[in-house]
Each structure stands twice: as C-alpha cells, then as structure tokens.
Amino acid sequence: MPAGYPPPVHGRFVIPTVLALLAGGAWAQPEQPVADEALSADLSLNASDLNEDRSWTFRGALLTHQNDGSFFEPFDDDDRHYTSGAKIDLVFDPGFDAETREFLAPASKWPNAKLAMGVVIAQHIYTASDIEVRDPDPDDRPYAGYLYAGVYFQRATDRVHDHFELDVGVVGSWSLAEDAQRFVHGLPNQLEPKGWSTQLANELAINFRYQRSWKTGVGEWAGLEFDAIPRLGFDLGNVFIRGNTDLTVRVGKHLPTDFGPGRMLDYRDATGGWSDEHAWGAYLFTRVGARAVGRNMFLDGNTFADSRSTDPERLVGEFEVGVRAAVDLWGGDLELGYGWTIYSHEYRAQSERDTLGAFTIGWVRPF
Numbered sequence: 001m002p003a004g005y006p007p008p009v010h011g012r013f014v015i016p017t018v019l020a021l022l023a024g025g026a027w028a029q030p031e032q033p034v035a036d037e038a039l040s041a042d043l044s045l046n047a048s049d050l051n052e053d054r055s056w057t058f059r060g061a062l063l064t065h066q067n068d069g070s071f072f073e074p075f076d077d078d079d080r081h082y083t084s085g086a087k088i089d090l091v092f093d094p095g096f097d098a099e100t101r102e103f104l105a106p107a108s109k110w111p112n113a114k115l116a117m118g119v120v121i122a123q124h125i126y127t128a129s130d131i132e133v134r135d136p137d138p139d140d141r142p143y144a145g146y147l148y149a150g151v152y153f154q155r156a157t158d159r160v161h162d163h164f165e166l167d168v169g170v171v172g173s174w175s176l177a178e179d180a181q182r183f184v185h186g187l188p189n190q191l192e193p194k195g196w197s198t199q200l201a202n203e204l205a206i207n208f209r210y211q212r213s214w215k216t217g218v219g220e221w222a223g224l225e226f227d228a229i230p231r232l233g234f235d236l237g238n239v240f241i242r243g244n245t246d247l248t249v250r251v252g253k254h255l256p257t258d259f260g261p262g263r264m265l266d267y268r269d270a271t272g273g274w275s276d277e278h279a280w281g282a283y284l285f286t287r288v289g290a291r292a293v294g295r296n297m298f299l300d301g302n303t304f305a306d307s308r309s310t311d312p313e314r315l316v317g318e319f320e321v322g323v324r325a326a327v328d329l330w331g332g333d334l335e336l337g338y339g340w341t342i343y344s345h346e347y348r349a350q351s352e353r354d355t356l357g358a359f360t361i362g363w364v365r366p367f
Helices: 013-027 036-043 047-051 097-104 175-185
Strands: 057-067 082-091 113-128 144-156 160-171 203-214 219-221 223-238 240-253 280-296 315-329 332-343 354-364
Touching: 057 332, 082 175, 082 354, 113 175, 144 175, 144 203, 315 354
Parallel strands: none
Antiparallel strands: 057 082, 057 354, 082 113, 113 144, 144 160, 160 203, 203 223, 219 223, 223 240, 240 280, 280 315, 315 332, 332 354
16 A cells, blocks of 8 residues: 555444544533513514515535546545445525415524425436456345435524435446446546446335534634544435534635535535625535445345345444635635545445545525
C-alpha cells in the first residue's frame, strides 16, 4: 500500500461508531414549545388565511456527480462496485396555507418552522470488481443500475430538521446504466465494461426514506465558526431496508443556516441557506457514519426474479471530508462543493475498500 494511503475502515470500528453517534444524538432535543400566548396567536386562523391563494415558488437546483475515476478520486481510480452516480435536485418553497402548515408542522412542536419540497432524478451504476471480465465471480458484486425519481418534504426549526422522501424507479436494463457506462467508456483510453449481460433483472423499485437531524449552536474559535450536526434515519422498500446514523462537523466563515452538506446517496437540506448579510461563505467538513443493513438489492439481488447476489456486510462504516463555498449571485447563492468518501467493505467477498469523489454545483434562492 503506498505511503500516505488512507487506512481501510474495518467492521470492528463500526459498532463503536454507531454507539458514539447514538449517544451524540441523545442530547440533541427539539426546541421547547412556544409560550401559550404565542401559540394561541400562531394558531388563530381566519378565513382569509385559509382561502388565500399561495403559489409555489421555484428556489433553485443542485447537480451532484459522484464517481470513482481519477478526476474525482485522487487516491484510487479503479472502476468497480458503486462506480458512478448523478442526481439533479429541484427545490421549491411550497405555497401551503396556514391550516396546511399547521397540519404538517404544528406550531407547538415546530415554532416558526421552515417548509420545503423538492423533486430529485438520479441514476446509480454498480459493477463487479473487474469490468473487463465477461462472467464475474458469482460471489462478486452484481452488475446493476438504478434510475429513479423522488419527491421529498422537509420541515425545520433552528435546531431540528426532518426529511421525508419517496423514490420510485427501476432496476435492471430499464435503468439505462449499461448505456450510460458504455457511452462514457467509449471515449479514448477507457476500458470496455464487459459484464453487463449478468446484471440484475428489470424490477420496479419503491423506497421510502426518513431522516432527523439536530444542530448545535454556532461556536467561534480563532476567528472561525463551527457547529455539529448528528442524524438518525432509515430506508424502507424493496431497494433498501436499513438504518443509519452519522455526525457532521463544520468549520469555516459565514456558515449557512442549513443542516449540513448534501450528498449523492441521501439528500440536501432545502430549508436553509447562506446568510444574506455576507457576499460569500465557505467551510470544511468531516462526517463519520454507520449503517445497519437489512436489505440492499444491489447485493442481495432481485426481489421477484432469480439474479446474481452476494452476501452483504450487515454493518458498514464511512468517513467523508470535503469543502463547500458559496457566493451571492443573481439574488441567490451559487454553491460549489467537493467531498471524498471512504467506505468499509459492503459485502463479504470484497477484497478492497471503496473510495469516491463527488462534485456539486447549485444555485438556490434563500427564503
């Protein structure tokens, strides 16, 4: 292993990580309910509030591309396993009337809540360890593609954030993953992917995701700002059945009011943004996380058809470092970011851990 190469993340470190993060989440509680007088005022709805015609407002878009190639990943450019992902996220300020807002975010529990909704379209590509082998080892990771569209709802106070998402898509050749990889690998100096004839069968994919995040207050040290964001959540569907937890720490100047940087494999917070008081902002972040896996279709195989499969690891850890920066532009925030992630082994026959890099670019208008 070359000098300076990041050490593998082994399963024995995952359980302590889970326990530490769960403990971190325990002290982070939602804000106290508002006073009775303020609550009564907030809940007083008149006829004009209920009948007011409020239109939805488009607030912006974020593009994310994650890959294990050399342009994205400076330490290891092997093309294997979860090898590429692309996603577009469209953000909206929903035009809910006061009664609907009260139903979705009761003022007694969510005082002065911000609400957001969004639509995502994404594609994931998975391959075996060596893409030049036409018939990979049966214990290797199966070839698979995942193409889906999702809709999400978010609610947040200054310290607590909820994310609800429903994704519907397809797995198999319908996902166009083979076409996408063959197109890219048709460029000069690219290896030909030869194992797609063994990919998972076509299947409708439905998955629900929920995530709760907490956030500490912003501290200051040596002229820099910092905060911490623990999260707990789960996925449920025929694609994934799993629970997850992680902790993000940010350090920088003019930190945004959101609940951490978005990721290709989960979501970004659409309720917050960078401060209007400053023309720019930037921060470094680090994230450590773990997930308990009950089902992963891209390892366990198809739900309703015979397909290739391999034995998954039930506890998986990850570590990420990255940077985000934004400038005030056209009445919104132009955001750029990069993140580098290392994963522990995801299946038992896996011989090497995986690393990926992700670039993000987006423009979002704040509330």
